[in-house]
Amino acid sequence: MDLSAARRPSAGTLSRRSALAGLAGILGISATACSSGTAGGSTSGSEGAAGFPLELANCEATLTFDAPPQRIVLLESAPVTTLDGIGVLDRVVARAGVFPPGYYDEELDARVEEIPTLSDDIDASGHLQISQEMVIAQTPDIVFGLPDGVTREAMADAGAQVVVQDIYCGTDDERASFETLYSTIATYGRIFDHAQEAEDLTAALTDRVTAVSESAEALRTTTAAVLYPSLGGGPLYTYGAGSMVTAQLDALGIENVFADTAERVFEISSEPLLAADPDVLIVLYQGEGDGSDVTAEMTTQDQLTGLRAVQDEAVLPLLFNFAEPASPLVVEGLERIHEWLLEIEG
Template sequence: MRIRRSVPAAALAAAAALLAGCGAQVQPAADAATPGYPVTVTNCGVERTFDAPPQRVVVNDINMTEMMFALGLQDHMAGYILSASKVDNTAVSPWKDAFSATPQLGTKINKELVQGAEADLVFAGWNYGFTDSSGVTPQALANVGIASYVLTESCRQGDSSARGIMDPIDALYTDITNLGRIFGVEERARELVDGYKQTIADAQATIPADEPAPRVFLYDGGTDQPLTVGANAAANDVITRAGGVNIFGELDDSWTSVSFAAAADRDPQVILINDYGNTTVDAKEEFLRRHPLMSTTTAVREGNFYALTYPQLTEGPQNPRAIADFAAYLGSLDAS
């Protein structure tokens, strides 16, 4: 633990006056504490301490960048990193103006880019920028003096490659609250979390209590093996809190690959498509309509397709609104 000794204000003023009379330049004490700091938060089971609000944050991916924007932290960002497959999502983002006004530093994170931006914090997640294979990890960044914050949805389960350690919506609340503390905007964080909870509660109040939950298959993409979601991805909570049931909700992971045979065997009644990338929603839907196994499912036969964007389906501030919108869609199926 660092121990800081403070000097009484009167003594500092007297010293300043004396030195000024001698023509000396007075500089603030280098170790002067920032009011309200240090703060310590627990992130993926690791305690992280900050002596002051970070000023040059590099953020990887659209959902985490939107968290920073929702908290009003654009001025604390050096910029964001976003792959070409997700740039189109910024045009329909509630924060599209903030994206336009904030530098995009690149399309793929690497240590050289981060160091070139003079980052003092990198906000990313496991498989959302942090990977052992690329060498961009919290430990590697710490070795060059750069702090990290890890998206809670992506927390690793110990030594396993499986991700997710808590309910995905709780992960969102945790990250917004932690970021609020790190940057000294706790009141804004509380307002956001309270608003998210109200939006979700209002949506859930519309779900019929006496109707069985429709079976939902999240289709991200893939023609050999579909990428879908288990229990620990934000999309799982979008499905379940909207009144559906994720057909792969028993998987103790976040985003993961399965087989089309397994998906078809579970006969989804609704297919939720992740809208991003070079493959359009229409092309993904047409692929499933023509697939020899998926074409036999209730969802395809009845044409029950619904699309949400990548930032609506990954942990971020668009999740609550996505829950409300999907709940309305599922409700319209019940009504018909």
């Protein structure tokens, strides 16, 4: 997810309205069909598609789809590769926020750039600035993301269902795994009546995860921490068991030194990080560039130069959506982390 879906966490679990700027989570995966049919092959969104009307539990809400949605508005970047992977990205009529080209290959980036932009106005804390009237004017029937100023109720009155990443709901009781991603893809497949495309995408991603996991058995790195530094001297955050970064490290056979915390993301001081002293650091960042400026600022402002990873230059800047939330980009992120570890281990 990009800066447009930003929320800031409290000291406890995340709530939907107070999650960290730039942090995202997973789509709700509990869905039941109101009719007796089940979602089958693609029907191009025609009325009477099998499995519709469809009810979908998403955070505190129950979404209802009378037919597969045809007009998508993106208020976050995270869904792009899933929508593309199941063949419905051409239904996106507008987008808002930041969609870094570093996430996509040249062809996909060109298609994303062709989507009309409603707003790329991001405040200093990473929040998308947009009015819900601007969103409603696009006559969507589905909206991904719920920035401040946009409500489910207003969107529903205008005929649009809002899909929020489940991570915003404060569900911190389960350890994330790649099954989280596969369930998300399956849910997208149900929403758009592209179940077969969702299965094919999951199969391809599963093969890639398996290949990395098998190759990673030879890695010598044993511990890691994944950090999200706030710019301008703000708090430092790290990731616990509920984050997809833990799923990535598990696949690599590496211990997330903060995975004993159930929360997905939480504020951390330098002391416990220095005490854990992980072999490597992965630093998540947003926007343009290679992230080296972000890591340099972080290690300076948080007095982390004493960490072995910093001294050994074992610090990887990684664009946020390559680690969070659950999308095909986290598989590419897994591959990138693996390649980087092979390089630094020589």
